[in-house]
Amino acid sequence: MRNFVDQLVNNYEFLETFPRPLLYLIAMVAASAIILGFIAILVMFFVWLERKVAGHMQDRYGPMEVGRHGWLQSIADGIKLFLKEDIIPALADKPLFVIAPIIVFVGAFSAFVVVPFSENLIVADLNIGIFYILAVSSLTVIGIIMAGWSSNNKWALYGAMRSAAQIISYEIPVGIALLAAVLPAGSLSMRDIVLAQSGGFWNWFIFRNPPFGFVACIIYFVAALAEVNRTPFDIPEAESELVAGYHTEYSGMRFAFFFLAEYANMFLVGTIVTTLFLGGWEFPIFPSAFAFLNPIIFVLKGIALVFVMMWLRWTLPRLRVDQLMYVSWKVLLPFAFACLFGVSAWMLLLHSA
Amino acid sequence: MLETADLLKEGIKEELKSDEMLLNMGPQHPSTHGVLRLVLRTDGEVVKEAVPHIGYLHRCFEKHAENVTYPQVIPYTDRMDYVGSMNNALGYVIAVEKLMGIKVPERAEYIRVIVAELNRIASHLLAFGTYGLDIGAFTPFMHAFRDREKILDLFEEASGARLLYNYPRIGGVAKDVPPGWLEKTRAFIDYFKPKIKEYNDLLTFNKIFIERTANVGVLPLDLAISYGVTGPNLRGSGMKWDLRRNDPYSIYDRFEFDIPVGTGEMGTVGDCWDRYWVRIREMGESIKIIRQALDQIPAGEVMAPEGLKAIKPPKGEVYVRTETPRGELGYYLISDGSQQPYRLKVRSPCFTAMSVFHEIARGGMIADMVAIVGSLDIVLGEIDR
Numbered sequence: 001m002r003n004f005v006d007q008l009v010n011n012y013e014f015l016e017t018f019p020r021p022l023l024y025l026i027a028m029v030a031a032s033a034i035i036l037g038f039i040a041i042l043v044m045f046f047v048w049l050e051r052k053v054a055g056h057m058q059d060r061y062g063p064m065e066v067g068r069h070g071w072l073q074s075i076a077d078g079i080k081l082f083l084k085e086d087i088i089p090a091l092a093d094k095p096l097f098v099i100a101p102i103i104v105f106v107g108a109f110s111a112f113v114v115v116p117f118s119e120n121l122i123v124a125d126l127n128i129g130i131f132y133i134l135a136v137s138s139l140t141v142i143g144i145i146m147a148g149w150s151s152n153n154k155w156a157l158y159g160a161m162r163s164a165a166q167i168i169s170y171e172i173p174v175g176i177a178l179l180a181a182v183l184p185a186g187s188l189s190m191r192d193i194v195l196a197q198s199g200g201f202w203n204w205f206i207f208r209n210p211p212f213g214f215v216a217c218i219i220y221f222v223a224a225l226a227e228v229n230r231t232p233f234d235i236p237e238a239e240s241e242l243v244a245g246y247h248t249e250y251s252g253m254r255f256a257f258f259f260l261a262e263y264a265n266m267f268l269v270g271t272i273v274t275t276l277f278l279g280g281w282e283f284p285i286f287p288s289a290f291a292f293l294n295p296i297i298f299v300l301k302g303i304a305l306v307f308v309m310m311w312l313r314w315t316l317p318r319l320r321v322d323q324l325m326y327v328s329w330k331v332l333l334p335f336a337f338a339c340l341f342g343v344s345a346w347m348l349l350l351h352s353a
Numbered sequence: 354m355l356e357t358a359d360l361l362k363e364g365i366k367e368e369l370k371s372d373e374m375l376l377n378m379g380p381q382h383p384s385t386h387g388v389l390r391l392v393l394r395t396d397g398e399v400v401k402e403a404v405p406h407i408g409y410l411h412r413c414f415e416k417h418a419e420n421v422t423y424p425q426v427i428p429y430t431d432r433m434d435y436v437g438s439m440n441n442a443l444g445y446v447i448a449v450e451k452l453m454g455i456k457v458p459e460r461a462e463y464i465r466v467i468v469a470e471l472n473r474i475a476s477h478l479l480a481f482g483t484y485g486l487d488i489g490a491f492t493p494f495m496h497a498f499r500d501r502e503k504i505l506d507l508f509e510e511a512s513g514a515r516l517l518y519n520y521p522r523i524g525g526v527a528k529d530v531p532p533g534w535l536e537k538t539r540a541f542i543d544y545f546k547p548k549i550k551e552y553n554d555l556l557t558f559n560k561i562f563i564e565r566t567a568n569v570g571v572l573p574l575d576l577a578i579s580y581g582v583t584g585p586n587l588r589g590s591g592m593k594w595d596l597r598r599n600d601p602y603s604i605y606d607r608f609e610f611d612i613p614v615g616t617g618e619m620g621t622v623g624d625c626w627d628r629y630w631v632r633i634r635e636m637g638e639s640i641k642i643i644r645q646a647l648d649q650i651p652a653g654e655v656m657a658p659e660g661l662k663a664i665k666p667p668k669g670e671v672y673v674r675t676e677t678p679r680g681e682l683g684y685y686l687i688s689d690g691s692q693q694p695y696r697l698k699v700r701s702p703c704f705t706a707m708s709v710f711h712e713i714a715r716g717g718m719i720a721d722m723v724a725i726v727g728s729l730d731i732v733l734g735e736i737d738r
Contacts, residue, residue, distance in 0.1 A: 058495035154376055158398075158719070231489060232561055241720050243383060317561045318489025320720045321398050 031123045035112050042299075043263040044074035046306060050263075053310045084252035089152060092249065096150035100143045101250065101257035107139030108261035108268065115271045116190045118281045118294035129190035130178055133272065134171070137227070137265065141167040144236065144246050147258070151249035159245025162321060163229065163236035169325060170226040170233075173219055173332035180216035180336075180343045181205045181276035194280030201284035206277040212342035217277040219336050221305075224272070226324065228265040231313040235321055270305035274298060373401060376719070380409045384487045384723045387733030389707075391722060403714040403722060405707055407736050414738035418697040423449055423664040424523055426694065431517040433699070434735040436479050439465075439472035439508075440677035441735075442521045447602055448673035448684040449523045452666040455659045461525035462604045463650040467538060468511065468520060469603075470639040470646070474545070475504040476678035477632045477639075480730040484629055485556050487727035488565050493556045500548055503541055510534055524660020539647050542640045549636055557633060566629060567620030570713045570725035574623065580709040583702050584680020585635065586729055589615035589628030596676035608645045610638045625728035632730070665692055679703050679730060699738060703731040 005027050009015045015023065048063065048071060055062025063070025088097055114129040116122040126132050141164055148160020182188060184205060185196040197203050206217045226233035237245030247258045274280060281298040283290035290297070319327065376393040379385040388409035394402040414433060418426045430445045431438040443465055450457060457465075482497030505515040511530045512520035520527050556562055572582065577590040587594055595612045597605040613634035615627030666688040674683040680702030689695040706729045714725050 054491070058492050059499050060495065154374065158376075162398075234489070235720070241384070241723050314492050315555075316490060317485065317556070317559060317565060318720075319561055320565055320718060322718065323564055 028123075032113070035123055036109060039109060039112055039264055039267065040260065042267060043260050044078065046263045046267065047074045047077070047259070049303075049307070050310050050313075053307065054314050057311075057314045078256065081252055081256040086253065087249075087251050089249050091152045093150035093152065096146045097249075098254075100147035100150060101254045101261075103143035103146065104140050104261045105143075105257040105264075107136055107143060108264040111136045111268050112264075112271075114190050115268070116194055116275060116280060117298050119191065119195070121295050122191060125189055125191045128188045130182060130188050130193070130272070130276070133268070134175060134178075137268065138167065138171060140261065140265065147250070148246040151246070153249050155243045156246050156248045159236045159242050159248070162242075163246060165321075166229075166233065166236060166324060166328075167227055169328040170223045170332075173223040173328060173336045174227060176333070176336035176340055177216045177220035177223065178272075178276060180209075180212060180339045183340075183343050184208055184213075184347060190275050190280075194275055194282070197279045198282060198287060200287065201279060204277060204279040209343045209346040212339040212346065213277065215335060216339040216343070217273065219332050219339065220277070221269070221273055221308075223328070223332055223336075224269040225309060225312070226328070228262065228269055228309075230266065230309050232316040232319050233324060234313075234318055235324060266306050266309055267302055269309070270302035271298070273305050274301040378722065384483075384727065386483065386726060386731055389726065389731070389733055389736075391726075393719065393722065395719065398718045398720075400714060400717050400719060400722060403711055403717075405710055407704075407707065407733070410733045410737040412738065415697055415699065418694050420693065422692045423666070423694065426697065427522065428517065428519050431519060432734060433701075433738055434476075434677060434679060434682075434703070434732045435516060436732060437472055437476040437678045438516065438518050439468045439520060440476075440675065441682065442519070443469050443603070444673060444675035444677065444682050444684050446521045446523050447675065448671055448686045449664065449666060451673055452669055452671045452686060452688055453523075453659065453664070455524050455657050457525055457657055458654040459651050460529070460653045461655040461657075463646050464511075464526050464530060464655060465521055465603055466605065466608075466646050467535075467643055467650075468508065468518075468526075470643045471504050471507060471538070473639045473678045474636050475501045477636050478504075480632050480678075480727075481552060481556070481629070484727045484730075485562075487723045488562055490556060490559075490562070493552060496548075496552065496555065500545060503544075507534065507538055507541060510537075522656070522660060523664050524658075525654070525656035529655045535647055535650065538643065542643050546637070546640055549633065552633065557630065563619050563626060565720070566625035566724055566728065568624050569620075569717065569721050570625045570728060571621045572623040572628075572709065572713050576709065576712060577623065580712075581705040582680070582709055583705065584676065584678070585631045586628055586680065586706050588613065589631045589728075590623035591615050591617075591627075596674055596681055600674065602673070602675050605642075607649070608642045610641045613638065625724050628728045628730075663692060665690070674700070677702065679732065679735070680706065682735075701735050701738065703729075703733075703735045707731055707736055 005023050009023065051073070052062040063073035066072040066076045088094055111133045113123045114126050114132050116125070144163045145160045148156045148163070181193065185193040187193060187196070197205055201207065205213045207213060229236050237247065247255055250258060278301055281294035283293060283297055374395050376395050377390070378393055379390040380388040385391065390406040390409065392404045392406060393400050412432070414429055417429055427442050427445060430441040434441050478497040478501040482494035485493030508518055509515050511534060512518040512527060572586065572590050574590045574592055577587050577592070583594070591614050593612050593614050596602065598612055613631050615622055615631055617624070617627060618630070619626045668688055668690045670685070670687040672683060672685045674681050681700065682702055683700030685698040685700070686694055687696040710725065710729065714722055717725065
């Protein structure tokens with residue numbers, strides 16, 4: 001971002017009159033606004049897509065009334081949520097209740113700062129990119145616990161407790177599985193990780209260091225499903241058990257924040273898998289020939305992965321809490337470790353040869 | 354020294370004891386199948402004790418029945434187990450017919466069996482679909498309702514109603530089925546038979562589903578018998594007991610069909626999965642019965658002449674039990690010779706199933722409560738009446 005501003009200043013001399021920090025700040029705000037707007041629109045698309053996918057899997061159409069094939073349905077729902085009365089339960093802990101959805105929302109959306117839509121289309125290419133994502137997105141759990149606690153509702157509390165246990169447990173396999181992609185790239189920067197996979201799909205980390213790259217990808221995807229509370233790991237908001245889990249008492253815009261954050265998180269998982277295992281913005285074959293398509297390809301890969309998540313949601317039942325913990329600690333974690341060792345061993349072999 | 358150690362242990366236990374929480378599950382809750390209220394004493398996720406509270410749907414059925422004429426009771430029976438209305442009304446009309454000694458025409462008997470079995474399929478489809486919902490899978494529910502809808506269409510054609518039919522009447526059925534209805538029914542069972550395999554692929558043999566239901570809510574056979582549990586819940590515990598076979602009513606003795614029982618295929622005999630699996634297989638058996646009935650059904654009248662006059666049974670009492678989709682539904686009917694029943698007592702299969710709930714729910718997790726309630730397949734309308 002700094003480079004971009006410096007370049008602008010070099011090209012347009014009148015910009016010299018403004019102090020640099022101010023220009024940086026303006027550029028930052030503009031970039032964040034663009035990202036926020038783009039992700040928000042994408043999220044609305046996902047909400048619509050989810051309902052269509054669910055509908056067609058269940059032998060019905062899904063939304064059909066608002067716009068052609070209901071494509072405006074999300075906007076209609078958004079307006080409805082926006083106009084609804086803002087209800088805060090009388091016995092709720094008000095400050096916590098109010099900021100909880102904001103924290104969840106911020107955690108989900110700020111992670112997109114380091115997502116590389118193409119080689120240059122990236123708000124901030126942090127040298128600790130993937131680490132930053134892990135750190136920021138685990139803010140979500142704090143927001144969820146705040147929401148569950150402050151609602152003063154037993155169901156919400158249960159949802160929050162489950163969520164805390166679940167997200168913290170699953171962060172460990174997530175981190176270790178990601179290392180299996182970080183190791184061969186030799187960098188935590190999202191951009192460098194994608195560049196390390198350039199030159200055709202056989203260079204993607206999912207196909208490298210066989211079979212560990214592939215297994216690591218699956219482990220990450222499964223564990224990430226749990227981190228974003230998707231079926232079969234949606235126990236924090238298990239409708240049939242906990243009514244609505246941690247957001248039972250929320251309505252209107254505050255609920256919409258949780259909802260948007262959930263779908264933003266799904267797309268975030270999609271982009272992480274894309275970046276770390278599926279070659280990021282690159283077209284599978286002859287990547288240089290399709291360079292102009294890069295951002296679109298990146299988004300399409302992300303959407304495809306989100307579709308897989310929806311597919312799973314409308315197919316699978318839900319695990320129980322103890323089974324969820326079992327999957328994390330006794331299945332995913334050992335396999336993630338095995339992948340890490342496997343990848344390291346491959347690299348050692350290849351480098352010494 | 355030993356004593357001190359023991360004391361120390363006791364002390365630690367005391368200190369580590371965490372608070373229990375009373376959790377009020379229902380009557381407004383997504384998966385209590387109506388208005389059941391469960392008070393759960395929970396320690397974290399584990400349920401120490403589950404106490405069901407019923408009565409939120411009490412509509413004084415038995416008292417109502419004493420104040421209306423015999424045919425007027427039939428719509429009330431529909432409203433007890435509102436997803437198995439045909440079977441409820443069937444039990445009641447058989448009781449009155451037995452009291453009066455009415456001989457029902459052959460064709461009416463066959464129509465009754467066909468609609469009762471179709472109703473059983475519809476009811477089990479609902480149980481299957483909502484059970485998927487309870488476990489967290491939404492899609493089976495929609496698929497089940499798609500097929501249940503076709504049965505309701507058939508019922509609508511025959512009786513005019515989609516849920517509360519008022520179709521079996523004292524002495525026969527309300528009216529003959531419309532032309533072409535029997536062919537449509539045959540087309541439906543031909544369509545429906547392969548669907549059962551689809552359901553199995555989608556839900557029954559799903560690994561997560563089995564993990565969630567096998568070895569959960571185990572109802573041992575002796576406990577089931579001592580509580581008087583009947584129907585698929587009893588058969589899920591491994592007892593081959595079906596009133597259609599063991600104490601045939603109507604014309605059920607003319608049909609060939611199997612009685613599926615739980616075998617503990619995936620876990621223990623009598624667990625949630627076994628009860629669920631019994632219901633799935635019973636749908637297949639109902640198809641067999643319907644097919645035979647469609648082959649054998651004669652032409653003729655659908656109403657006995659006595660049914661067209663004022664119903665005035667002689668003094669006396671009668672107990673009739675029938676196998677509804679939920680188990681043994683009994684009607685104990687006392688007549689004082691007037692046009693209104695003197696007393697009508699209902700023996701509800703759901704009530705007995707619910708009464709065993711606290712025994713099998715103890716020690717489970719909150720998610721198991723939902724799985725157990727769903728596997729007992731209760732309808733609160735029948736428990737409370």
